[in-house]
Amino acid sequence: QKEVEQNSGPLSVPEGAIASLNCTYSDRGSQSFFWYRQYSGKSPELIMSIYSNGDKEDGRFTAQLNKASQYVSLLIRDSQPSDSATYLCAVPEGGSEKLVFGKGTKLTVNP
Amino acid sequence: DTAVSQTPKYLVTQMGNDKSIKCEQNLGHDTMYWYKQDSKKFLKIMFSYNNKELIINETVPNRFSPKSPDKAHLNLHINSLELGDSAVYFCASSPGNFGYTFGSGTRLTVV
DSSP: OOOOEEOOOOEEEETTOOOOEEESSSTOOOEEEEEEEOOOOOOOOEEEEEOOSSSEETEEEEEEEETTEEEEEESSSSOGGGOOOOEEEEEEEETOOOEEEEEEEEEEEEE | OSSSSEEEEEEEEOOOOOEEEEEEEOOOOOOEEEEEEETTOEEEEEEEEETTEEEESSSOOOTEEEEETTTTTTEEEEOOOOOOEEEEEEEEEEESSOOOEEEOOOEEOOO
């Protein structure tokens, strides 16, 4: 199985700060990348997808992709306590219908 | 209406028992999945069906048997439950672009 690595954290930031979440993947042929958010005791929900090198912005969230370095990140600007959750990076395994998840980074935003 | 619904939400059972978890989606998606999330929050695929056909069958004990009577339903039957089967089991569906919609999960505790 292809690997998706994330720093498990926990990552703690003050309210209003920028939270930076990082992910590396092993399959150089990967073409699409996803960030899911999972609140404690809840199911994961898709918050961002990115397919091309560079940045993709959606509100306070920015996904950044660097295929040469096999690196994808998620920036959360103006972090709010409601952003406190585990963030899961996910990459499809090449040629299959399977989405491989990283182990997640737990983010805590302190008021 | 809940998009992906799983039942039951909680399941506590004794070792050696047989149990089933049911999943239904009303999104019209062709692909459905079973994922297992262990105590360390690692989310790992077990099975995937596309339009009632099994397309992913990961290395899981054959005590686990999925069944898809139609493309809107994917059930999971587990025989001879073991302590190590305790986890949260998530059903998910996708239109084929990896934008999964997860069910609320079934927390299985084997005692």
